[in-house]
Amino acid sequence: MREQIDAIKLKFNERLTALSTSEELEKLRVEVLGKKGEFTQILRSMGSLSAEERPLVGKLVNEAKEELEEKIRSVKESLKERATDTKLKNEVIDITLPGVKSPMGGKHPLMMTMEKIENIFLEMGFTIEEGPEVELDYYNFEALNIPKDHPARGEQDTFYIDDQVVLRTQTSPVQIRTIENQKPPIKMISPGKVYRSDDVDATHSPIFYQIEGLVIDKGITFADLKGTLDLFVKKMFGDDIITKFRPHHFPFTEPSAEMDGTCFVCHGEGCKVCKGEGFMELLGCGMVHPEVLKKGGIDPEVYSGFAFGFGLDRMTMQKFGIDDIRLLYESDMRFLKQFK
Numbered sequence: 468m469r470e471q472i473d474a475i476k477l478k479f480n481e482r483l484t485a486l487s488t489s490e491e492l493e494k495l496r497v498e499v500l501g502k503k504g505e506f507t508q509i510l511r512s513m514g515s516l517s518a519e520e521r522p523l524v525g526k527l528v529n530e531a532k533e534e535l536e537e538k539i540r541s542v543k544e545s546l547k548e549r550a551t552d553t554k555l556k557n558e559v560i561d562i563t564l565p566g567v568k569s570p571m572g573g574k575h576p577l578m579m580t581m582e583k584i585e586n587i588f589l590e591m592g593f594t595i596e597e598g599p600e601v602e603l604d605y606y607n608f609e610a611l612n613i614p615k616d617h618p619a620r621g622e623q624d625t626f627y628i629d630d631q632v633v634l635r636t637q638t639s640p641v642q643i644r645t646i647e648n649q650k651p652p653i654k655m656i657s658p659g660k661v662y663r664s665d666d667v668d669a670t671h672s673p674i675f676y677q678i679e680g681l682v683i684d685k686g687i688t689f690a691d692l693k694g695t696l697d698l699f700v701k702k703m704f705g706d707d708i709i710t711k712f713r714p715h716h717f718p719f720t721e722p723s724a725e726m727d728g729t730c731f732v733c734h735g736e737g738c739k740v741c742k743g744e745g746f747m748e749l750l751g752c753g754m755v756h757p758e759v760l761k762k763g764g765i766d767p768e769v770y771s772g773f774a775f776g777f778g779l780d781r782m783t784m785q786k787f788g789i790d791d792i793r794l795l796y797e798s799d800m801r802f803l804k805q806f807k
């Protein structure tokens with residue numbers, strides 16, 4: 468028996484020094500010390516021993532088992548330490564390496580222009596109002612005195628959701644909603660996205676931005692309109708810009724005008740940007756039509772007002788010398804990176 472136990476110990480020690488993982492260690496433990504292990508076999512065969520031998524052999528077996536268990540514990544411990552060491556070595560981080568810089572975002576040229584315009588009007592005491600992009604036909608057309616047979620109503624220009632709901636084609640509905648909800652004096656601009664079912668080309672995009680403005684109070688005249696818009700354009704494009712007003716027609720203003728400014732590139736000489744005109748068309752404007760005031764619940768005998776509107780996209784293109792509106796919507800970083 469003793470030789471048998473010594474042989475098990477010897478074999479165990481050889482295997483113990485050879486193994487290198489805790490899985491191998493566990494396998495060895497089960498094979499030698501487990502329920503079906505080699506020691507259990509010996510204990511089972513003890514029936515053939517004499518009554519004097521039995522406790523002696525039992526003692527030997529138990530001592531041997533304890534010895535081996537102790538060895539397993541200590542090897543297990545050092546294997547664990549070794550695993551932690553390798554893990555730490557492999558995962559070492561060189562904190563002296565330069566970091567990975569995340570690229571710095573920038574403002575889109577449309578938003579740069581938008582902010583500049585908003586700040587100019589905020590300085591002049593205007594508020595900024597917003598409203599829904601999915602809008603009732605009433606606010607988009609009806610309340611603005613745009614008759615049922617007006618060409619802007621046609622399917623080719625407007626995205627209809629149903630009979631009464633459209634994607635707004637201008638931000639005027641925001642002004643109407645403001646007239647309904649606030650009392651004069653009103654001095655507001657409404658910047659935002661608008662939608663028209665146009666085919667895409669160098670000057671058309673089905674989604675674009677518009678900024679409209681509205682001033683309503685007692686005694687507002689065309690002189691207020693001219694003074695305000697002249698100042699706006701000077702702050703926007705430069706003090707030396709000269710403005711001129713040409714008669715025009717809009718259903719929602721009377722009288723109506725289009726405002727031109729001397730080209731900020733050639734100062735009126737005529738160049739590529741203004742196509743030799745010396746002037747650039749900047750915006751549409753006029754005195755709010757009495758019908759529009761009435762529909763909004765404001766007495767045109769007591770109050771008057773002026774309104775204006777322009778495309779943010781076109782003004783951005785004018786300001787930066789961009790000749791194709793598609794560039795503003797393609798998100799091509801090579802293009803956008805130029806505007807910082």
Ligand code: 2NL
Pocket residue numbers: 639642643677679680681717719720750751752753754755756759774775776777778
């Ligand atoms: C243009 C011209 C304009 C308005 C918009 C307006 C709004 C109300 C009442 C009266 Cl609530 N008018 N808006 C007035 C004149 C011109 O826009 O060419 N836009 C791109």
